[in-house]
Amino acid sequence: MAIPERFSNLPDYAFPRLRKLLAGIEPGGDPLILTIGEPRHDMPAFVGPILQDSLAEFGKYPANEGTPELLAAISGWLARRHGLDVVPERIMALNGTREGLFNAGLALSPETKNGQRPAILIPNPFYQVYAVAAAAVGAEPVFVPATAATGHMPRFADLAPEVLDRTTIAYLCSPANPQGAIAGEDYLQELIALADRHDFLVFSDECYSEIWRDAPPPGALAVATRMGLADRVVMFNSLSKRSNLPGLRSGFAAGGAGQIAQMRRLRSYAGAPLPLPLQRVSAAAWGDEGHVEESRALYQQKYAIADRVLGNVPGYQPVAGGFFLWLPVPESVGDSEDAARKLWAEAGIQVLPGAYLARDGAGGNPGRNFIRVALVAAADQTEAALNRLKNCLYQGG
């Protein structure tokens, strides 16, 4: 039997593609892996003791949408961080943002809009789950360039009104993976107004929101709430990056009452709720900022290292938020796959070809001349890796 056609033309995920690309190539130095976005700073010290104290709760089925304690902790964080007053009914616990970003599409994108096939807007390059969500609901994915020419944020307003009128969802990621750009307050206001004019939802992926250089990025739900349009936004956040707990699989969605009710309904049938001991750890993590500040300071130190080592590279873009560098590939090296092969073969450095994080659009694949470099290792290792990378890629060494 065939697999569903809607998934048959999905490219392989970025990491298997990279393994294939580098197969058989010996690393030309001590291997340094800068590909995966897995935080490596310390997790908060309270994780172990809380887990230990709540082991017996593995014997119970967990609350589907989150325990009252967890929802209250998230609501408290939304109040402190974004000045929001969100009742628990407008929040839902998730097993990380990835499944939420996917399942929210299933819950909220209708089969047709204005009698037509829906469109789902996706920044290009982008976090790959957005496109799979569009495929799952039978929507047309519309890839919108988010390049240097657009300030690394998609210009959804430039799309034809015909497309906007059948749009059901626009995904946005700020701070952006992979470009490290931040959507400002004005940008968010314009996007939310556009969503309101054309009657679509904004899914705001804010999982890097606590890792920033100069100032906390604005949140889309807060901006929408100030505009009286909270129902236009579903925001997603998680403890993976904020609290260095990617393996906990804990996040949340918050938004309008109707949207979250619909997401909760679907989850009550088909979701995998977060085990109770993990909900307890999560509640403690949302309630504590000390560990977040310490981790952020380490990233800021690494931003400074990157600026120092790579600041003179033509086209270098200092990171505003998140933990990825999005580095230009010199013409003499070739494209992003050539750069990844060269760095592995000559310097033992593994990076992700930018082409794997984007799709072909009108001007070609916007990631084809970039590599993504994760700043997740310790500062001294990061500095050594970036120096090696610079010598190999930008100085022909």
Ligand SMILES: Cc1ncc(COP(=O)(O)O)c(C=O)c1O
């Ligand atoms: C942009 C973006 N969104 C969402 C996720 C998913 O994170 P999690 O499911 O761990 O919250 C990631 C993880 O790398 C990401 O980079």
